[in-house]
Amino acid sequence: MSQQPIYRVNPDRNTPWNDLPLLPIDEELYKNVEIYEQLGRAKEAMGLLAGRSVAIPNQALLINSITLQEAKDSSAIENVFTTTDDLYQAFSDSRFDDNVSAPTKEVLRYREAIWEGHKYLQEHGAFDLDYFVNLYQEIKEARDAIRPPFATTYIRQGGSGPNAGKRVYTPPKGKEVLREKLENLTEFLNDDSIPPHEPLLKMAIAHFQFEAIHPFRDGNGRVGRILNIHYLTKAGLLELPILYLSRYVIDHKQEYYDTLAGVSQRGDWEAWILYMLRAVDSTARLTYRKVNDILEAKEAILEAVEREQNFQRPGQLIDAIFTQPFTKVSHLTDAGLYAENTARSYLNTLDEMGVLEKREIKGRHYYRNRELEQILTF
Structure with missing residues (x-):
């Protein structure tokens, strides 16, 4: 019986994890029947969504509606909240003025980051450091980039329980360290010969790695969730970045943070990858249903309008x-x-x-x- 490979974990939650292992990880860390069964279900769900979205003649319908809701929910995960009415009103105005709240502006910037990043990859053909920096600067309306050497960031326990506020993780520190980790991540994303060869598995591993690097002062969670969608479009699983992934994270928020911590503290890649595959499976089917519901509503209203014969x-x-x-x-x-x-x-x-x-x-x-x-x- 072969021995389970060892993944070097973060031994001290209060010390920057500068020894975060580079990618790829040993395939034996995630090779098991349960993961590949869930992978099959997630791929089937992605196929349904991809097939339905390609058949829609008016792509703006999905570009605006689905990504706007994804922006709202992804921002809510980071406690950036806006009301639905405020968001839709501001989006319809296509401009920021004094009447638009700061959280609403931040949500709309997230949506813009989805599309700016999508266009960036279409133009450049590959992930690079500028891709990540541009996403961060768009979301946060910031000029700075990778955390400077003196900046130490701590991830703290959320909620209101007895451990609330305690440090649970300290990302790597030092500009050159962060740059090395990010360059390794971009090579992993761009080189299809680097395992795993299944894009959904690669996305899950890349998302953890980005969150573990945590290269920016703020907004890392949102950049990481946009990365998920962009990688799947670049890998050809979707034509447009319309996967409504943040809905699952909101509904299973504690598990999201627990399974991330499980990798850094115990090397538990299996639980993390299963979580991400379930998220893709669930949200691809949810997005598929929403697309169908939108199209059915649109057709029913068009029939009613055409009966009026005054338009x-x-x-x-x-x-x-x-x-x-x-x-x-x-x-x-x-x-x-x-x-x-x-x-x-x-x-x-x-x-x-x-x-x-x-x-x-x-x-x-x-x-x-x-x-x-x-x-x-x-």
Whole structure:
């Protein structure tokens, strides 16, 4: 019987883990039947989602709606909260002003980071240090980059129990150390010949490694969750970064932190990888259902609108109101669909039909798609 390989853990939670092992890890640390059974289920779920999303003619429907909710929930994991109404209103305005709260701005920056990172990888073709720095700077609206040598970061126990506030982990320290770890991580992500060869397994390992490196002063959790989605799109499992992964982490938040700590403290890669595979399986199916629900709602509303026979280009009109939860007259005029009076008349008619709900917020008029909002929220 072969001996289980040893993974060098962090012996002292109060000391920077500068000996964090480089990647790859020994494949024997995660080779077992349970992991590969769960891997099969997760791959099946990803295939369902990928197949459904490719068939959607209006990709903006997913680009805006799913990623906006992912941004909201991923930020909530880090205790950055915004109300749904505030978020959708600010997003519909496409600008930040004095009326937009700091948490709402931070959530919207997260969404922008998803798309900026996606475009970066399309243009550059590979992960590199600038990819990570750009994500961090976009999310935090910061100019600094990797933590300076004098900056020691501690991860503390959350919650309100007896251990709340205690240090549970101290990431590596020193700019050159952090740079070495990140360069090793980018090589691991970019080189398909480095095992594991299953992208979902590689994503799980890479996510732990990034969180263990913890290269920035703040926002590491959000950067790491964006990395998950971007790696899966680059690996070809998704065409667009629309996996609603943060929903599972919110619902199983303590397990997320416990299994991360299990790797650094005990070398328990099995529990961590199983957690991530279950997260992918669950959220791919959840996202798939949401996509179907959105499309079904869109088709039902289009049929009702076409029966009215008073709308020009009804298909484009319904596409527009399903692109984001709050629509404004300017969205239709800026897209070149209608003149201002026609756009306002159509939106008011949709309000009268019960398709939209007209609302005045701080002197501005918005038309809320309640059906879309309900699908996204639950």
